[in-house]
Amino acid sequence: MGDDKQNLIEMLLGAAQQGASDIHLSPGHYPTVRVDRRLVPLSGQKVLDKEGLDAYAQVVLGDKQELFSKQGSLTFAFDIEQRARFRVSIYKTIGGPSISLRFIPGEIPSIEQLNLPAVVSIFTKLSQGLVISASPSGHGATTTMAALVNVINRERAEKIITIENPVEHIFSADKSIVDQREVGRDAVNFSEAIKSALRQDANVIAVGDLDTVEDIDSALLASEAGRLVYAVARTGSAVETLERMISRFPVERQDEVRNRFAGAIAGTIAQRLVSHLKGGLIPVVEIMVATTAVRTHIRDNRLRQIDQAIETGYDMGMMSLDRSLADRVRRKEISLENAEAYSNNPNSLKTLIA
Numbered sequence: 001m002g003d004d005k006q007n008l009i010e011m012l013l014g015a016a017q018q019g020a021s022d023i024h025l026s027p028g029h030y031p032t033v034r035v036d037r038r039l040v041p042l043s044g045q046k047v048l049d050k051e052g053l054d055a056y057a058q059v060v061l062g063d064k065q066e067l068f069s070k071q072g073s074l075t076f077a078f079d080i081e082q083r084a085r086f087r088v089s090i091y092k093t094i095g096g097p098s099i100s101l102r103f104i105p106g107e108i109p110s111i112e113q114l115n116l117p118a119v120v121s122i123f124t125k126l127s128q129g130l131v132i133s134a135s136p137s138g139h140g141a142t143t144t145m146a147a148l149v150n151v152i153n154r155e156r157a158e159k160i161i162t163i164e165n166p167v168e169h170i171f172s173a174d175k176s177i178v179d180q181r182e183v184g185r186d187a188v189n190f191s192e193a194i195k196s197a198l199r200q201d202a203n204v205i206a207v208g209d210l211d212t213v214e215d216i217d218s219a220l221l222a223s224e225a226g227r228l229v230y231a232v233a234r235t236g237s238a239v240e241t242l243e244r245m246i247s248r249f250p251v252e253r254q255d256e257v258r259n260r261f262a263g264a265i266a267g268t269i270a271q272r273l274v275s276h277l278k279g280g281l282i283p284v285v286e287i288m289v290a291t292t293a294v295r296t297h298i299r300d301n302r303l304r305q306i307d308q309a310i311e312t313g314y315d316m317g318m319m320s321l322d323r324s325l326a327d328r329v330r331r332k333e334i335s336l337e338n339a340e341a342y343s344n345n346p347n348s349l350k351t352l353i354a
Contacts, residue, residue: 030046135273160203164206
């Protein structure tokens, strides 16, 4: 067990130092890391078998082994002696346990370090409303939310409560009080934790996932009650985010929910991580600010017209995905080919680049 633990720790720390975002340990394969979105086998290591993976599973599971045996899959955070932190997803397969680990940086990156447009900082000046950080899994929405919350932590005296499953970024309290709660350990579910935060005198609530009707309803309630709520959604744009969340509700409630979103929403940040020409990844971002026109489109169920509002709302802090892609191409940060692959409208993109 001691040798297995040391081998695993050395492998994980080495992968993190090489800039890997993820490490995959699957039966019948070499340990494999993801660097700049590409999977790279560590061929210097042994091909993993059930015996080796069982040993690694014991290391990361600790006292969760019985729970894993019952459920067949678990997600949780794993710390290596305060040297590195990972989000672990472990699950049973026909060949034994498989383990995926996502590296979590020890320090929360700033907006500047994440290469996000400076305009996103407008969402740190708010006192209430719902701000949604959206991206497909692995494209940075959680880290962006953490960066926004940490600006408030550094600059304002607030009571901040984060609700995640698992807790990823660890905040060091600065001017604010920061309480971090993990669903399943510190709270039954997201919905109850959000509602509890209202009774815990939170000014700012950060939610790691908004997926169920109950979670969305609670986030709207908190926003309506005068709190600033940040939340992560696994969507690709402002319109998709709103459509998906509203459609979660029964048809007979959707008019009511549209009205609530129209009043509560403050903005959305939807991003993708794209390969940088010099290596690494860089975000391209769509930013929606809840102007009067945007709120009217939501209330009147004309969500598709929000795209046009974003296109024409540059002076109000908005940015379309194509404009962000065009900016990156002009700065020689990403290739035209990559930009076209992510673009919603390649013809419009070419016009913006010209």
